[in-house]
Amino acid sequence: MKLPEGFRASGVACGLKPSGNPDLGMIVSDLPATAAGVFTTNRVQAAPVQLTRRHIRRGSARAIVANAGNANACTGKEGYADARAMAEHAARGLKTSKERVLVNSTGIIGVPLDMAKVRQGIDEATNALSTEGAADFAAAIMTTDTRPKTADATVGPARIAGFAKGAGMIAPEMATLLAFIVTDAAVERGLLVEALKESSAGTFNAISVDGCRSTNDTLLVLANGAAENEPIGAEHPLAGAFRDALNEVCASLARQIVEDGEGATKVVSIVVEGATSPREARRAAGTVADSVLLRCALNGADPNWGRVLAALGTSGIPFDPNVVDVWLGGQLLCQNGAPGPGDAAKARAALLDRDVEVRIGMKRGDATATVLTNDLSADYVRINAEYTT
Template identity: 40%
Template sequence: MNLVHEGHIATPKGFYADGLHAGLKRMKKDIGLIYSEVLAQTAAVYTQNSFKGAPITVTQDSLASSAETQDSLASSAETQVLIVNSGNANTCTGKQGLADAYAMRLATAKKINVPEEYVTVASTGVIGVPLNMPLVLDGIAQLDEQLSNGKGFQEAILTTDKTIKDVCITIQLDGQRVTIAGAAKGSGMINPNMATLLGFITTDAAIEGAYLDKLLRQTIEASFNQITIDGDTSTNDMVLVMANGMAGNKPISAHHPEMTLFKEALLYVCTVLSKKVAEDGEGATKLIEVTVNGALHKEEARLIAKTVVGSNLVKAAFFGEDGNWGRIIDAVGYSGVPVNPDTVDISISDVAVLVQSEPVEVDEAAVLSPVLQQKEVSVVIDLHLGTETGTAWGCDLSYDYVKINAAYRT
């Protein structure tokens, strides 16, 4: 795999993107567009929150309408366009909110001259406030579907994020150059379950739709579903991938000889975006990575890792640069996964603090304190029960997290 340092969401062949300020936010860009010049195989996963934003209903409808099976729960189909706004989630806004989300879809379809069912919709921002539709519709009218304005799109999807989150890589499939790019937003209200935040992936690879859906679900379990910032699952979480086939490779399926390469590339893209979200957590000063080894089952390793990285006590300790491994072992114990309390090892940024559940004498001032001052802190836990491993990402818990969320609407 080769990193494309200047690549963005519109770098894959046949994709375009734009973003601009429509007025939903005071100054920053707040409406964005992704457009594929040909139909793209599209797969998506959504929040498991019972209160889902109106845009999710519309996107599910679009995918169901353009799917071969006409299934109302279809998660893969053919689409060409994504329209997204930030600053307003359009959630818990009643019948009018749903009508507004459909109006966004219709206006975008007319703007680009494609059927409505080829348009997907996403929103993020404050819950319970009606969309300012005159501003939204005017913004849609100003978007340019022929631009390669990847940075503009990436800025338009942000809320409390401090930085854009993007990645772009290339691989060779069947002798053809294939590009996969991604953009995401997310800084708070992050505790995914079958999706997280907003994440959008484009690729010019040719791939069977059903297989794309399968790969996306597998990939999300090991990436987006393994991050947590504050334990809250948003109402609008969505991860959507579009593959338009313009690279010219033979369609990827479970039987494609280079299927593993594409799968690894997709996982890489999703993992990079996931870590960027965790690193940019509201008020965060540190990225925390927790890896659990020696588990009996991969799912159990992932659960323990996410439980530890999601512990407020662990997060607060790392903000205070306190190597209190007791909080780590405590989280392992209440994760719900059976473990042997006599065989656990723990290290913090390569400093062993527990071996076979026995404390290791460490000069905290000279050895542990310096590594806890770094911007990235790693925790490795070995259960010594099996061979499976799992990793999760999160951030520390600072004073600023409370400040940001106490004044979120003001």
């Protein structure tokens, strides 16, 4: 994938990962870039999240630095000092201010960063920056991911490119996902902030791998204006096209995260229809998506619609169970809260596919929502039983 104009990237191995794989990446804009971000809602927030929240308030940035293999979370004052040192060290090499460097980390929680390795990695990554460095950056931010995740789109004369990592600790409300989007479009900050918030709501905040929110989740977007277009604001003719292109990139990255979920064998769409509002529909779909029992059943292609209704009942929504319909694999297995006319054998056959749909009719209104999740396999348990050992 080609980077938008005015951006360079790199990825190097500095020794944070025992495997020796790349573990530190940088994206740099040659021009000051308008910046916006969305962060984890977990009350326990990693040092780089705290620092980057402060830096991005200025609305401008030049660089994103991200390490994998160590989350720098729950590391006390030393951890915050280390995050700040990362920004300062990168800033010196890039000849910019430390406030214009956005720092990110992902990996094991509760272990101090090896700053000697990090500083060496930042130096090497700075020297390796290239307009052809997109693939290296995408590889350097991976943890339990099995493959890099990238997406791109165009808007008028400009391009948008996105990168993400995440395979576990994924839940709605920004959950260990990191995502970085860069564009050479000139975009007014007001529109950038609003468009990012809207896109994340229907993409990154509408996926769940395990219902666990991370301490480090961060979604950043930089717009440097190198395409030399007239700045896109809310009333600009390209405003709608920019929103659509940004959403296209976010949606692709979010789906790739679910497809690469730890131990996953299926991508599951939880579709809720007939809710009273989009918020209620998302709440219902998210609650069902987080059901461990349902996701175990889907791993075994078991058309157990009772798991769906039971999960929905914990959502806190005052619905009438006696009117709810549930389809699994296209079969109406539950009608008005009781066994439906669908064929369970056909449902089971459909649940063997890679892409599976669970559809719920609440009959309360006209609002709909879809949350993507996946099945829960023995491999997920194995991966997380051995994460630090």
